[in-house]
Amino acid sequence: xxxxxxxxxxxxxxxxxxxxxxxxxxxxxxxxxxxxxxxxxxxxxxxxxxxxxxxxxxxxxxxxxxxxxxxxxxxxxxxxxxxxxxxxxxxxxxxxxxxxxxxxxxxxxxxxxxxxxxxxxxxxx
Amino acid sequence: xxxxxxxxxxxxxxxxxxxxxxxxxxxxxxxxxxxxxxxxxxxxxxxxxxxxxxxxxxxxxxxxxxxxxxxxxxxxxxxxxxxxxxxxxxxxxxxxxxxxxxxxxxxxxxxxxxxxxxxxxxxxxxxxxxxxxxxxxxxxxxxxxxxxxxxxxxxxxxxxxxxxxxxxxxxxxxxxxxxxxxxxxxxxxxxxxxxxxxxxxxxxxxxxxxxxxxxxxxxxxxxxxxxxxxxxxxxxxxxxxxxxxxxxxxxxxxxxxxxxxxxxxxxxxxxxxxxxxxxxxxxxxxxxxxxxxxxxxx
Numbered sequence: 001x002x003x004x005x006x007x008x009x010x011x012x013x014x015x016x017x018x019x020x021x022x023x024x025x026x027x028x029x030x031x032x033x034x035x036x037x038x039x040x041x042x043x044x045x046x047x048x049x050x051x052x053x054x055x056x057x058x059x060x061x062x063x064x065x066x067x068x069x070x071x072x073x074x075x076x077x078x079x080x081x082x083x084x085x086x087x088x089x090x091x092x093x094x095x096x097x098x099x100x101x102x103x104x105x106x107x108x109x110x111x112x113x114x115x116x117x118x119x120x121x122x123x124x125x
Numbered sequence: 126x127x128x129x130x131x132x133x134x135x136x137x138x139x140x141x142x143x144x145x146x147x148x149x150x151x152x153x154x155x156x157x158x159x160x161x162x163x164x165x166x167x168x169x170x171x172x173x174x175x176x177x178x179x180x181x182x183x184x185x186x187x188x189x190x191x192x193x194x195x196x197x198x199x200x201x202x203x204x205x206x207x208x209x210x211x212x213x214x215x216x217x218x219x220x221x222x223x224x225x226x227x228x229x230x231x232x233x234x235x236x237x238x239x240x241x242x243x244x245x246x247x248x249x250x251x252x253x254x255x256x257x258x259x260x261x262x263x264x265x266x267x268x269x270x271x272x273x274x275x276x277x278x279x280x281x282x283x284x285x286x287x288x289x290x291x292x293x294x295x296x297x298x299x300x301x302x303x304x305x306x307x308x309x310x311x312x313x314x315x316x317x318x319x320x321x322x323x324x325x326x327x328x329x330x331x332x333x334x335x336x337x338x339x340x341x342x343x344x345x346x347x348x349x350x351x352x353x354x355x356x357x358x359x360x361x362x363x364x365x366x367x368x369x370x371x372x373x374x375x376x377x378x379x380x381x382x383x384x385x386x387x388x389x390x391x392x393x394x395x396x397x398x399x400x401x402x403x404x405x406x407x408x409x410x411x412x413x414x415x416x417x418x419x420x421x422x423x
Contacts, residue, residue, distance in 0.1 A: 013384060014363070016343055016356035059363070059382045086367025087382055089374035106371070108292075108364060 006030045006118070009051040011042035011068065012084070013060040017107075021055055021084075024114050039063030043071045046079070053121055056101075058085040058092055066095045073100030082117055084109060131215040132298040133405070134240055135222075145227045150296065150407060153221035160189045162220045163207045164199065165234045172231040174198045267302050272398050277322055278415050282402055284372065285365055285413055289404065292361065293341045300403040308393040308401065308414065311335070312350065314358040315388070315414075315422070316366050320380035322373065323418040327393070328362050329401075334409030341408070350389075359385040388422055396420045 008030050010021045022033045034049055036042035040063040042056060054072065058065040069081045083096045086107040093104055103120075105113055132150070135141045141149070161179070164170035170178075170193065178192045185192065190208075193199040199207075219237075222228045228236070263283040269275040289297065312335040315327035330338060332350060339354035340347040342361045347354040363385050370380050393399075399416030 014356045014360050015352045016360055019353070059367075059384055061384045086364045087370040088367070089370050089379060091374065091379045107367065 004029045004031055006053065006121075007032045007034070007049065007051045009034045009036060009042065009045055009049065009054045011036035011039070011045075011054065011060075011065065012057040013038055014057070017057070017084075021114070024111050025118075027111075028115055028118055030118070039065055039068030042068045043075075046072045047075060050076070052080065053118075054079065054081040055084045056081050058083060058087060058096070066092070066099050069096060069101050070099035080121060131240065132218055133300045134243075135236060136298070137301050138236070138239070140232065140236055141222065141227050145222070145225070146298065146405075147407075149218055149221040149225055149227060150298070152225060153217040156217050156221045156224060158216045158220045160193075160204075160207055161230060162216055162223060162233065163210060164193070165230060166216055166219070166237065167203075167207060167210070169203050169207065170198050172229075172234040175230050266299065267402070269302065269400060270304075272400070274324075274398050274415075274417070277324070278400065280372075281324060281326070281365075281369055281415055282413075284369055285402070288361075288365055288368070292364070293338065294406055296407050298405040300405055303401040303403065305393075305399045305401050305414070305416075306396050308396065308399075308412075310388075310391065310393065312358075312389050313387070313391070313393070313422075314355070314362050314385055316359075316362050316385040317383040317418050318366055318369065318380050319383065319418060321378050322380060324366075324369075325396075325399075325414070325416040325418045325420055326362060326366060327414040328358055329412040329414060330410065334406075334411055337408040338406070338411050341406075355387040359387055386422075391422050394421045394423060 008025050010018050010033060012018050018035045022035065025033045034045055034051060036045045038060045042054065046054065056065040056069055065083060065085065069083065072079045072081055080102040081100065082103045082105060083101045084105050084107060085092065088104060088106045096104055103117060132146055136143060136146055161175040164175060165172055178189055178196065178198065181192050182189065190199065190204045194201060194204060219233050223230060223233060263279050263286060267279060267282060269278045272278065286299065308329065310329045311331045313327050313329045315325065318324040318326065335358060336347050336350060336354050339357035343353065343357040366382055370382060373380055397417040399414065402413040404411050404413065
């Protein structure tokens, strides 16, 4: 799959992180980047738009990223959710993987890490 | 890391004024560290010896090093060590203050010696401190007196200092700690860590400095407090706290983070075991606060 056909959902309560990630993904050639402000918003948007890939923060108001990824994977067993958090503790990592996360990256992330994730996704798909 | 603390030590001891420190910090970017300052810093020569060599230089057309060797103040080997040594930040600051006339070499030597004495440092410890990580400085510089959370706070603040250098600016002065039980603020980003170790953490500044700090972290040119500048300061705090959680997790202490909040024109009340860690950047002052969880913001 080419990145120019990828639809990505970015979920983070920080407008700054959403903007940085969106700019980076568009620069890497993704076709469409959607934004969700919290875990519940991400679940709703996933169901509506069925993105190819999701970048999900963990600590967020209303619904955490871990709860959101569990609901998304329950809805779509093939969902690819990358946890992107500054708090990559052993507990968070374990819970994220148990919930069905596809990958985990520690903030602050570099463009090269995002590119690597996109490249890996394209190879697998 | 020593630079950040030596500048504030001089300030705290009233050896220089805040204006002089700021001026010297600006000036040090263009300064050339001379052998005299390096020799005093290394302990190879006394300030009086330097002055003797300087006097001799007015009479004979020779370089500082040559005269110092001829007069027996230095050996070839020591001169070689000085010439190849790293011109670390506090030397630039020292030279800037000497060049500006805010201190002479004798006063610079005395300040360095007093610093070693005040922190009970041997010459070898002092040498290694100049190349050490933030943790050593936090241990010697910050004394969270009578605070049961002292060791945790020191761990937190050394992580904070390392990441200020990494993500904001290495050109700053860490001012001495201030114990606080109430804090009126202009702008404040805060976040709570909960679990076995609970910490209330916050970043506070006036509007101008809050915007400048936000711009530094986001690498953007912000001119007003908006969603982006607020998110930037909140995200820096979230980064520090996230890394703190990861470090604690390595020690099998699992903690949780609450989402960060940004408030303006309010007060922090009911603070317990609370300390303000003020940092003077070239763009302004930012206060970092650590306390026990659950103070009220009203």
